Amino acid sequence: MQFRDIIGHQEVKKHLLNSVKNNRVSHAQLFLGPEGSGSLALAIAYAQYVNCENKQPDDSCGACSSCHKYQKLIHPDLHFSYPYYTSKDISVAVDVVQDWRKAISNNPYLGFNHWREQLDSGNKQANIPIKEVHDILKKLSLKAFEAEYKVLIMWLPEYLDKEGNALLKLIEEPPAKTLFILVAENQEKILNTIISRTQLIKINKIGHEEMKNYLVAHQQVDATVANEIAFIADGNVQEALNLLSAQEQNSNFATFVEWMRNVVTDNGYNILNQSEDILSKLGRENQKSFLLYAINMFRQIILIQQGLRSLVFLKEAELKFVDRFSELYQFEQLTEAIILLEKAHYGIERNGNPKILFLDLSLQLVLLFKYQTFPKGTQYI
Structure with a gap:
């Protein structure tokens, strides 16, 4: 994922690029934006830029070994955590990582309900359980395999509940060259003890014209229909894609x-x-x-x-x-x-x-x- 692939958010992109250029990468950051705004895509593009072997002035190169692995979401120093449903065969997030990679590759503006539909949920409640927290602690305690930074992107930390307290020490004093990015939609549902230990990156919803232009250019939608869908979706790319279907x-x-x-x-x-x-x-x-x-x-x-x-x-x-x-x-x-x-x-x-x-x-x-x-x-x- 590169910055140029993401709709809008020019000021946020500029801020993230400058933080790397000026060697001011905060070890724990909270990307806060509404569903479908591209906050998850921005987090992935930012992590890719941080570890790019041939950084360009305004984006990752997209051609180095690190970028190739990031684009396929298979870099050994890139880890994801997200809500999922536990079962006899599924105890930690990596057990459904193939589903996750497929969902993100198809739609980096993923919404929770769309993600839920990719899984066999039954009547269960999705969350980020204590076993996943322990797995995060284990993974981030190891040295990086090949990149400068180990990166963990946690999508929807709202589903952590009190188990998130086990991550506080890691977030506050992580191992060297460790980047912890939380991607959230509702700040009120995140533990205050976690929020206080992160740097906030606020991401707004996508503007009407940007959404319309995206639908015309990338989804081959007629301009009139694109205008109506952009109006209904109100900045949510996931909702716009739902409307297209x-x-x-x-x-x-x-x-x-x-x-x-x-x-x-x-x-x-x-x-x-x-x-x-x-x-x-x-x-x-x-x-x-x-x-x-x-x-x-x-x-x-x-x-x-x-x-x-x-x-x-x-x-x-x-x-x-x-x-x-x-x-x-x-x-x-x-x-x-x-x-x-x-x-x-x-x-x-x-x-x-x-x-x-x-x-x-x-x-x-x-x-x-x-x-x-x-x-x-x-x-x-």
């Missing part, structure tokens, strides 16, 4: 308008039918993409209310709808609607009953838009 994205707007019409008019009969006949039968990925589309439509409505029309990326019909809707409801109602949609999205991800989820969501939106009011003087966006 889905077949229903073109009907999202029509379905959304019909749904909102039923909600606003409190048409219980149509809401019940739509929840049963349309929304609940889309298929899980299409249900998730529809809810993400709805969330982003409400965000665009808020942007219109804020007067930030230049940040709104919509087709003409969608823009007309957003303009009308923005005049009808208060900011508090719109933000509460987004919260309800996000909860429903979470429920779908956890395999909740779609018919019940969509019906419950619709009825809550009816109550929110038709009956919930706010005091006069409430500040509008």
Whole structure:
């Protein structure tokens, strides 16, 4: 993985390059960014640059022995740790490393649910157990085989739980020339004792135009479709790839308008039918993409209310709808609607009953838009 292969993040790349050039490589770093932002890809590209035998001014060479092994994720001094499911045959992360390498090679913007689908999970809970922690301690206590730095990249340390305390001494006082990179999405779920011992590298979500250009150039997507997918994915490359594999994205707007019409008019009969006949039968990925589309439509409505029309990326019909809707409801109602949609999205991800989820969501939106009011003087966006 090279920096040039990663979408955007020019300032982060520059910072990482300079840290190596100035010999200021922190031994423990936390790459913090939302799902699909490329934080894992950046960590791999950074590790490859650190150990490149012929560093270029703005990237690794891609041609030396070290780079070749990094590109295949088989360098003996590159180690990975990640959530997985234990079983009789699987006790540490390296037991599923072939699945991991295949998943990352296919998609370096990997999301947790996509990774989970690559494994035989059953009803188990993924985590990074104490056996894996002990294996990390063992691996990093050894000398490097051939590279200048031993590197361990831990993806989603949120799944460490209290077992992570066993790593504190290693993180604080690692062996010489050891690089420990944590790649996380939610800082609140990481042990504070770990956070305090790392250097934070904050990674933002990918911009709309960067996402659109990536889809056109690398996924051969029509510019109009790419614009819509970039809008729905909202900076998440994993979600954009999910949408590409889905077949229903073109009907999202029509379905959304019909749904909102039923909600606003409190048409219980149509809401019940739509929840049963349309929304609940889309298929899980299409249900998730529809809810993400709805969330982003409400965000665009808020942007219109804020007067930030230049940040709104919509087709003409969608823009007309957003303009009308923005005049009808208060900011508090719109933000509460987004919260309800996000909860429903979470429920779908956890395999909740779609018919019940969509019906419950619709009825809550009816109550929110038709009956919930706010005091006069409430500040509008």
